[in-house]
Amino acid sequence: MKIVFAGTPEFAVPTLEMLLESPHDVCAVYTQPDRPAGRGWKLKPSPVKEVAQSRGVSVYQPVTLKDPEEQERLRSFKADLMVVVAYGLILPQPILEIPRLGCVNVHASLLPRWRGAAPIQRAILAGDETTGITIMKVEPRLDAGPMLHKKICRIAPLETAGELHDRLARLGAEALAEVLPAIEAGTVRLEVQDETQVTYAAKLEKHEARLDWNMPAVELERRVRAFNPWPVAETSYRGQTLRIWRAESLDEPASAEPGTLLERDRTLDVATGQGVLRLLEVQLPGGKRMSAQAFLNAHPVKLERLG
Incomplete structure (x- = not known):
């Protein structure tokens, strides 16, 4: 498949690396614009951008995807699938309709529990014993799309959010790799989320x-x-x-x-x-x-x- 990848932080890197090592063609990478960081307040590229550039993949950093010109550029790639991992931009409906097989997201919780920005931290705060990864189809509503695949993992005693983040980042890559053949063959089964079980993981303050x-x-x-x-x-x-x-x-x-x-x-x-x-x-x-x-x-x- 021709795949467009959209992601920004360190969490997205293992999934991008898995795709780059796979038989699929990552034809473009989208990531957030460079941000000022460090004491010198110099512009710093995202971890995803650094990996993509090191592998010679074209990187695009639009401020918004609502611009018709940006949508036309994405359309020009003729991608079969768009993979989204902690990208940080809302994908408008016209973007979701461009890839032949749609857009899928790698999310760090067992949906519908912990939709939103901080699922790893909120799971620990709530005392959850397990968490995991959900691969879902992207829809305009926040983390509300139908689910394609899940992988469960236990939260270890005394495990920090940083440690769990790293484990789930690797698990996300594994989960996507497992479901890609079914996505490509068109045999994947979609499970609608139970709206009565939804919880929201608000951004940390x-x-x-x-x-x-x-x-x-x-x-x-x-x-x-x-x-x-x-x-x-x-x-x-x-x-x-x-x-x-x-x-x-x-x-x-x-x-x-x-x-x-x-x-x-x-x-x-x-x-x-x-x-x-x-x-x-x-x-x-x-x-x-x-x-x-x-x-x-x-x-x-x-x-x-x-x-």
Whole structure:
């Protein structure tokens, strides 16, 4: 098949690489325009663009696909299929009608659960034990198209959003590879999503990272995991912002007011609304990420409050 690929972040890279290694012809790659990044605020290409250029594939970066000229250019490729992975632009109906076999999307959840922008983080926040990949047909409504294929994976204890992201990125490539032959043969079976089971994964906001120590330790642990690597859970410590990269909940009663650092040998434990949260990796402003033990060596803990 002739395939147009549309994707932008690191999550999309394994699927693009799989297609480039396959017998199919990736005739064009669409990705978001370069964005300013880093201290110098220089324009930085997306991970998808870097891979495509390294393999000699033509890259297109329109600001919108509603422009008739952009639609005509896409039509000129005479593509059989368009594959979309975290592209970041809405595909208008005329675009969806251009490829002979339509457009399919690789989505990081088991639809209809967690439609939207942050399915990986919201699954961890909700305490889901499993997640996975759904390959679906793209429709104008957000992540609402009929499903072609699913692959399930368990969420490991203490697994962060970053770690789960990397596993699901690889799983997405595997899932698409499995269903491509049926798409090409026209034998794929479509399953309509159950609208009564829909949940939405809202975009993460930075203010969500501030921990409320009145919450149970189990929920605080999920927040630490879900917000790693962004926006990173945080609290205040002696007038500074303390970022918490890793933590685990302890099934024991809290013996002090929520937010109190407990005086214990070699562990950084915090009383919560229900249970104790053990901080495993933290970071102070201007410093490096460090283990709790390294933190305690430099900052002996007294019975004091966080937050």
